Amino acid sequence: MTTYVYETIPSKAGEKPSYFEIKQAMNAKPLTKHPETGEPIRRVVLGGFGVLSSRTPVDSNSGGGCCGGSGCCG
Template sequence: MPIYEYETVPSKKGEKVKHYEIRQSMSDEPLTHHPETGEKLKKVFTAFAVGGGSSSSASASSSGGGCCGGSCGCHHN
């Protein structure tokens, strides 16, 4: 299953955005809330290229926050 990048939607001015990588099926609807914390999320689209047997991807830097323990398929960035 692919891993998709999500970020939190701040509920207050000045609140830091957290980034998450969450494993989902390609047929799953995008998440609107984190499955364990309930934080409001939006899907972040990153560009990637695959060719010649290798791949590279653009990724966002980590910006804090803990997550999951792995039960939701989430990998904190």
């Protein structure tokens, strides 16, 4: 089971959505109504995270990557 984030779809201008999590199977279709209130909802796509592994450790001071040395990250 995967945990998905959903948000309510505001019915009025200026109204803020509320966010909540629901566990569903990965192959389940996204919900369109809140299971308790019946309000219209949509699934929120988040950036997530990934696990990177390398046999050779990355040296952040080498200057070879984007965030090393004087790279784009500072």
